[in-house]
Amino acid sequence: FFSSALPVYTPPMARDEVPLRTADQLNEPEIPASPVKVPDRRRLWWAELVALMRLAFPIIGTQLLQMALSIITTLAAGRLGVEYLDAASLGTLISNVTGNSLIIGVLFATDTLA
Numbered sequence: 645f646f647s648s649a650l651p652v653y654t655p656p657m658a659r660d661e662v663p664l665r666t667a668d669q670l671n672e673p674e675i676p677a678s679p680v681k682v683p684d685r686r687r688l689w690w691a692e693l694v695a696l697m698r699l700a701f702p703i704i705g706t707q708l709l710q711m712a713l714s715i716i717t718t719l720a721a722g723r724l725g726v727e728y729l730d731a732a733s734l735g736t737l738i739s740n741v742t743g744n745s746l747i748i749g750v751l752f753a754t755d756t757l758a
Contacts, residue, residue, distance in 0.1 A: 714736065721732035 721728045
């Protein structure tokens with residue numbers, strides 16, 4: 645009664661148009677017959693690590709240089725004497741509390757609003 649030449653209705657996926665297929669086309673496998681080459685996991689892992697390190701090294705260098713600035717300031721003030729080291733520590737503390745913390749707080753607040 646039913647011929648294989650009659651089109652078979654397949655319901656469309658969301659926002660996609662699926663063409664009508666015959667019964668013979670429905671029986672054909674959609675998976676390719678040839679095996680698919682799977683890349684070596686170690687090679688993929690190594691390539692990903694290299695790409696990540698290319699992005700990370702400038703950030704690591706920047707962080708080390710920023711930390712070195714405060715270390716060099718502390719060493720220089722410490723060589724001058726205890727009073728100079730106290731003054732440098734107090735100045736760093738006040739600048740961090742009044743300057744950096746307020747700016748970072750405003751930036752985090754605007755990031756939340758965005």
